[in-house]
Amino acid sequence: MQIDAVKAAYRRYAGFYDALFGPVLQPGRRAVIQSLGCRPGDRVLEVGVGTGLSLPMYPPEVRVTGIDISREMLDKARVRVTRRELANVDALLEMDAEKMDFPDASFDKVVAMYVVSVVRDPARLLEELHRVCKHDGEIFIVNHFRSRNRIVGAVEKALGGFSAQLGFRPDFEMREMLPAGYEGEESRVNMLFTVLRLRNGFAKQGTFPRN
Ligand SMILES: C[S@@+](CC[C@H](N)C(=O)[O-])C[C@H]1O[C@@H](n2cnc3c(N)ncnc32)[C@H](O)[C@@H]1O
Numbered sequence: 001m002q003i004d005a006v007k008a009a010y011r012r013y014a015g016f017y018d019a020l021f022g023p024v025l026q027p028g029r030r031a032v033i034q035s036l037g038c039r040p041g042d043r044v045l046e047v048g049v050g051t052g053l054s055l056p057m058y059p060p061e062v063r064v065t066g067i068d069i070s071r072e073m074l075d076k077a078r079v080r081v082t083r084r085e086l087a088n089v090d091a092l093l094e095m096d097a098e099k100m101d102f103p104d105a106s107f108d109k110v111v112a113m114y115v116v117s118v119v120r121d122p123a124r125l126l127e128e129l130h131r132v133c134k135h136d137g138e139i140f141i142v143n144h145f146r147s148r149n150r151i152v153g154a155v156e157k158a159l160g161g162f163s164a165q166l167g168f169r170p171d172f173e174m175r176e177m178l179p180a181g182y183e184g185e186e187s188r189v190n191m192l193f194t195v196l197r198l199r200n201g202f203a204k205q206g207t208f209p210r211n
Pocket of ligand 1: 029
C-alpha cells in the first residue's frame with residue numbers, strides 16, 4: 001500500500017471506522033492486551049493506533065504512546081482519550097511507523113494491531129518495531145493473514161486487487177514480513193485473526209535480511 005492511498009482511505013474511514021471495524025476486530029485487540037504481561041510503569045508503544053479503540057483496555061499502571069499516519073483517525077483517538085479520561089496515555093502522535101522519531105530501545109512492549117497489512121513495507125515496519133523496543137522487550141502483532149485454505153486464499157488474492165480502495169491487503173501473507181529463521185509464538189484469536197508474539201532479542205541475532 002502506498003502512503004497516500006493509506007492516508008486517503010483512513011481519511012474516508014475515520015467518521016465511521018468504529019461502527020465498521022470496532023466489534024469485528026475487538027477480539028484481537030483484547031487478546032493482545034491480555035497477553036502483554038506488563039509491569040507497573042512499563043512503556044507501551046502502539047503503532048497505527050487509529051481511533052484508539054484499544055486504549056481504554058490498557059492497564060492504568062502502564063504508560064501508553066500511540067502513533068498513526070492518519071490525522072483524522074488520531075483526532076478521533078484524542079477525543080476518546082479526553083472523554084474516557086485515560087490518564088495513562090502519554091501521547092498520540094502523527095508519525096510514520098516505518099520511520100519513527102523515537103530513539104532505539106525506548107519501549108518495553110510494542111504493539112501493532114491490524115497494521116502490518118496496511119503499511120507500504122511490512123518488513124521495514126518490523127525492523128522499526130524491533131529498533132524502538134528494548135532488548136528484553138516484546139512485540140505483539142495481530143492481523144488477518146492469507147488463508148492456507150486454497151479456495152479462501154484464492155478469494156483473498158482476488159480481493160487483493162482492491163487493496164487501495166479497501167485500505168488494507170486481504171491477501172497479506174505472514175512470510176512477506178518475517179525473516180527466515182523467525183521464531184515467535186503464534187496463537188489464533190479466531191478463524192480470521194492471529195496474534196504473533198516476538199521477543200526482541202531475536203532481532204539482534206542478525207537474522208533480519210537487511211541487517
Ligand atoms: C486497520 S486500521 C487499525 C487501527 C487500530 N489499530 C485498530 O485496532 O482499530 C490501520 C491503521 O494503521 C494506520 N497506518 C497505516 N500505515 C501507517 C504507517 N506507515 N504509520 C503509522 N500508521 C499507519 C492507518 O492510518 C490506520 O489508522
